[in-house]
Ligand SMILES: Nc1nc2c(ncn2[C@@H]2O[C@H](COP(=O)(O)OP(=O)(O)OP(=O)(O)O)[C@@H](O)[C@H]2O)c(=O)[nH]1
């Protein structure tokens with residue numbers, strides 16, 4: 001039953017792991033992805049890696065976006081990737097946004113986070129990258 | 139022994155508890171992927187027994203919070219629950235934000251719960267039929283109780299709730315919703331009214347108003363809607379809500395009209411499928427057909443009217459058969 005028809009909307013999970021108190025940035029990104037025609041499953045704040053992966057599998061998303069401000073990215077992002085691998089779902093691309101130092105960003109990319117956006121990234125950039133990642137190599 | 143034909147691999151995986159197979163089959167239904175047809179055909183014999191509770195009501199009255207409370211209540215009693223939460227797609231971009239999942243508080247390893255967010259995508263009829271098929275997939279996967287949440291945009295709600303076995307219309311105090319709800323056509327479909335946010339002032343008045351309205355209305359199929367008061371966040375009244383739902387389920391299953399109602403629903407589904415197929419075939423065969431282009435030229439210059447053009451197209455098709 002794969003691949004999905006090209007005209008079907010991209011399904012994306014937006015989640016915010018960790019203990020951050022607000023999710024303004026994640027909501028702005030969610031709305032931008034919606035306006036680009038995607039179906040955005042918004043999982044909200046304080047999601048554990050287990051909850052994120054479970055939601056991604058139940059919702060059968062094409063791509064996952066994680067947002068974090070609290071600095072726990074080095075603990076939480078690799079956990080999400082490891083759980084996806086364990087579930088045989090490593091091909092779901094994961095991108096991330098937040099305040100992530102360059103050194104950490106390099107390591108996270110090596111671990112398999114496909115794209116990382118800092119506070120300076122434009123919404124256009126994020127949308128374009130998400131579309132490319134979700135549609136796979138064309 | 140009850141012998142059943144061998145299932146296609148995707149259907150077999152779904153039946154034996156493979157959650158990703160279930161998730162993918164749901165996607166195929168949503169996408170209108172022909173792959174979904176084989177699965178649904180194979181699984182149809184295993185469906186039709188589930189309790190399907192529809193929750194409809196205006197924005198923000200607490201439907202998702204109630205779903206969460208009901209899931210907790212039902213899980214504590216050992217029942218597995220499937221949830222479908224439908225939100226509208228933007229008619230302009232086709233996109234949507236599906237946020238009902240936020241309210242779900244389940245431990246990540248509870249396999250007795252399966253939550254799926256759905257965008258309404260195209261037509262009202264389309265989402266209703268997709269929802270019906272997704273419910274069938276959930277039931278075949280072992281979720282014998284299914285909760286369906288829809289946002290209060292009258293038409294969509296009413297269409298989707300034709301697939302529910304018990305319809306709960308949710309309101310909250312001081313929304314001025316009673317009138318709105320009536321207008322949206324939701325009042326007529328309710329088997330149970332739920333006044334949520336009972337922890338806020340005004341809930342008793344709202345309950346009383348609704349009870350009076352419900353008493354005025356004519357009973358549908360002999361059932362008079364029950365009214366319950368809940369607080370999804372306290373939580374309170376959840377047991378009463380489920381008891382009311384079960385009362386309606388018991389009434390429904392004991393009803394002498396049950397089989398006739400089922401026949402009506404399935405007849406409507408068959409007709410709808412035939413119509414969709416004929417329409418799709420027709421659209422495909424008309425696509426790029428020169429005679430249509432010629433007719434169209436005449437319609438554009440007003441030397442032919444659209445009705446006569448349609449008759450000419452049909453006559454031409456009949457001759458070609
Ligand atoms: N005081 C009070 N607030 C509630 C109750 N139930 C839900 N809420 C709050 O109402 C808001 C909306 O709740 P949801 O459960 O998302 O409502 P909904 O009807 O699913 O909303 P939509 O899907 O957006 O239409 C949230 O802030 C909830 O915390 C309740 O029983 N009492």
Ligand SMILES: [Mg+2]
Nearest residue numbers: 201202237238
């Ligand atoms: Mg909701």
